[in-house]
Amino acid sequence: MEMGQQHRDALRDVMEWRRDVRHFKTDPIAEDVLTRLRHAMDCAPAVGNARPWRVLQIEDAGARADMIANFEAANAKAGSIYDAERSAKYRALKLSGMVEAPVHLTVWTDTAPAEGAGLGRQSMPEMLAYSTVTAIHSLWLAARAENVGVGWVSILDPASVKARFDVPDSWDLTGYLCLGYPAEVSDTPLLHRNGWQENTETYWEIV
Numbered sequence: 001m002e003m004g005q006q007h008r009d010a011l012r013d014v015m016e017w018r019r020d021v022r023h024f025k026t027d028p029i030a031e032d033v034l035t036r037l038r039h040a041m042d043c044a045p046a047v048g049n050a051r052p053w054r055v056l057q058i059e060d061a062g063a064r065a066d067m068i069a070n071f072e073a074a075n076a077k078a079g080s081i082y083d084a085e086r087s088a089k090y091r092a093l094k095l096s097g098m099v100e101a102p103v104h105l106t107v108w109t110d111t112a113p114a115e116g117a118g119l120g121r122q123s124m125p126e127m128l129a130y131s132t133v134t135a136i137h138s139l140w141l142a143a144r145a146e147n148v149g150v151g152w153v154s155i156l157d158p159a160s161v162k163a164r165f166d167v168p169d170s171w172d173l174t175g176y177l178c179l180g181y182p183a184e185v186s187d188t189p190l191l192h193r194n195g196w197q198e199n200t201e202t203y204w205e206i207v
Helices: 005-017 031-042 061-079 084-092 127-145 158-165
Strands: 053-057 103-110 149-153 171-180
Touching: 005 127, 031 053, 031 127, 053 127, 061 084, 061 158, 103 127, 127 149, 127 171, 158 171
Parallel strands: none
Antiparallel strands: 053 103, 103 171, 149 171
16 A cells, blocks of 8 residues: 555644643543554564563552552652752643543563564564554554543653562563543643753754
8 A cells, every 4th residue: 555645644743743641631531442542552563573562451549549659759759850940840840640541551561572582682682672662652643643642651660560560570661651631732742831841853864
């Protein structure tokens, strides 16, 4: 199938309007939408076709509360590295939509999958984690096309997350994702709008 201008335009719009969402509505996401997002992950590339991503959808209220507490502790620690002025700006940022988001996903990388028989990862074993990231990005773009927002919560203690969910030793946490319908929609990153960091262009040099 050859792609034309309409495909390029649609993809550009999805990419330009994809945002890391922190402000969610509490409206539920229909199961058929979540199924389509899972299928989007199925389309992601993976080293050796190992497909190492493993997803847990967290519905248990106690587990969610534990993850929110994990974030709050990690967030307090992270904010302590800044001087007073920067710390105040940090504390003013909303860096997690975990309380409001109707869907929580933990996305793991199996670091020893049987699939792929080790192809393509002998000298760069990190390719397994990179493959999981491509699956997350595929979900992220598909979510934007469904008008669903995604927030990637990176301010967590991964060891505590792993212990809480008692996953296999070979699973490493790659991402904690919040999904829901955005309370607001913008094509400008939140950190740009809040004066923390503006967009920079990709460094690309011919050598």
